[in-house]
Amino acid sequence: MSNSEKDLAPLLQRDYTEGFVTDIDSETLPPGLDEDVIRTISEKKNEPEWMLQWRLGAFKRWLKMAPPRWAHLHHPPVDFQDISYYSAPKKRDLLDSLDEVDPKLLETYEKLGIPIDEQKMLAGVKVAVDAVFDSVSVATTFKQTLLDAGVIFCPISEALQAYPELVKQYLGSVVPSADNFYAALNSAVFSDGSFVYIPKGVRCPMELSTYFRINEMNTGQFERTLIVAEEDSYVSYLEGCTAPMRDENQLHAAVVELVAMKGAQIKYSTVQNWYPGDENGKGGIYNFVTKRGACRGQGAKISWTQVETGSAITWKYPSVVLEGDDTIGEFYSVALTNNYQQADTGTKMIHVGKNSRSTIISKGISAGKGQNAYRGLVKVLKGAENARNYSQCDSLLMGDQCGAHTFPYMEVKNPSAVVEHEATTSRIGEDQLFYCRQRGMSEEDAVSMIVNGFCKEVFKELPMEFAVEAQKLLGISLEGSVG
């Protein structure tokens, strides 16, 4: 072990404070997946027939697909018959007020610091929250306030009852039901998630957020989020996720679809803190997520910001299809892997419209034995006159047993396009640490300061109150029990 390795080791001991289990009666389907399971899920949700058929169609396609193997990830094969595809806390009817929410659930979110009580606010700011616990949404706040502004924010299961036409129109329109192995699985078995609809010209009056929590053992979470922003509307949306510490790996395969019409703007931020497994690589969430947005009309803008600190495995490429002219796609990412965590993450920017522009800023931090890969595709189609892309991928290594990898792909079919790519790899040097310590800072504060400096360009894209949260999270992930 080199000197720097030895010195950093205690700083990298992670303390996963969200790892508790809520003791609550749940109704959980036995493990296994077949058509009957899908019918049961659909029935429990009282879904329209077309929804069931859509699911079954996806399932048929999924049976013929194989998990992707191209990612820079190594894990034993997932036994998809060993997972339960539905789990819900018992005694849940449609909730009209928070008073009817099981106090244990309220307590859970309280412990996580998530305000599902409308009287409470996050860092002094009003944020509407949809709380998803295992397979179902347990509470959504500020629904009425938002409805008054014309904004629909509700669990997708509820949207299927209340606004089936809207859901039908957009569901699968960005990520088709058989887009890839995990998206097909999600399409077959998704049980909840959030639905957001912003009408024409409306600026959503508050931040919207969804907090996902996996609680039950041997349960997969397959949520589906759909956000539609009509012409000239604006919405900022944040998702957060946590899970108990368990020895076995758990599967999370979500799909997020964003639709931005002419002049609309969607800002989607993620702070992902699923349980990463212990320091020996035991347990942790397998996070296989498909996220994609479509800029459908002229001047539409979609911006993805993600801070990925959790999960044993992360496989995720939030993408933007720049269909309209003058559209803008952005991807800002911080991915941290520590201990035995592995991440293969990045984005796809597909330039279709003229003068479409995209920016990619990716910051990968590897510590311990973590492996961190950036994988990005910039594709400029023939008609995308004057398309512009700027990509910057920076990797920071801590210690000498981790890895950083960059896989940039470019396909440019229009000669007027300008595509730029920059990449750097650096090591948190003992030099930097010593310099800060010589100025009186503790080693812990120094690491935290250096890492936050490295991530600054991404953090500044997060809504203010969440940027603070993200910084803290990064600090905890790296420093843990020291001090």
Add this chain to the structure above:
Amino acid sequence: MLSIKNLHADIEGKPILKGVNLEIRTGEVHAIMGPNGSGKSTLANVLAGRDDYEVTSGSVEYRGMDLLDMEPEIRAREGVFLAFQYPVEIPGVTNMYLLKAAINSVRKHRGVEELDAREFLKLIKEKAAMVEMKQEFLYRSVNQGFSGGEKKRNEILQMALLEPHLSVLDETDSGLDIDALKIVAQGVNLLRSEQRSMVLVTHYQRLLDYIVPDYVHVLAGGRIIRSGGKELALELEQKGYGWVEDQAAA
């Protein structure tokens, strides 16, 4: 202030310091000169507590404390300052942020109230003016894109801000043109006081034209082979290091 006795230190198992003895009293300025590879920078780094250096024997007493027993940040908070030969760059961290974190950790350690943003701003502007540093440098990432001279000036700014008891300047003159050297020297001279001791580590006599030391020591082969007043530096300039080395060997 500082009492170094029979100090031996290795780097990667290779002995570099082989019995250094040095007494520095409060208010004194000592220059340590010597040829390349003589152990000058090693001595500076050992005093600051860098990990790569292993002290194999000897002792260092600093203001009545066992310096070698203290973590680097504790030494810093107790008033030991090292102006680095190669100041590091820290992307994304503004100079302001680092400076504020630094002074507040020192103040906290000394039981003085930490400075708030307004108080700090006032103080740092004053100090920046002292080393003739433009304010825009305060808002830039630490040392990133700074010229050699700007980096060294930034070191002196930090020294001015932290007001250490003992400053060790490691080859602060290296890579500086004459104008930058003058500004850096002027900053150092302004900080010189009855309460403060300084160690100037340098290869050339040039720096000593601007900062006049009380004592000059020649370090060669890991030992101080000759000590004298400021005139020793001039003699070295004329006769070269070979002269003292030959004398010491004789």
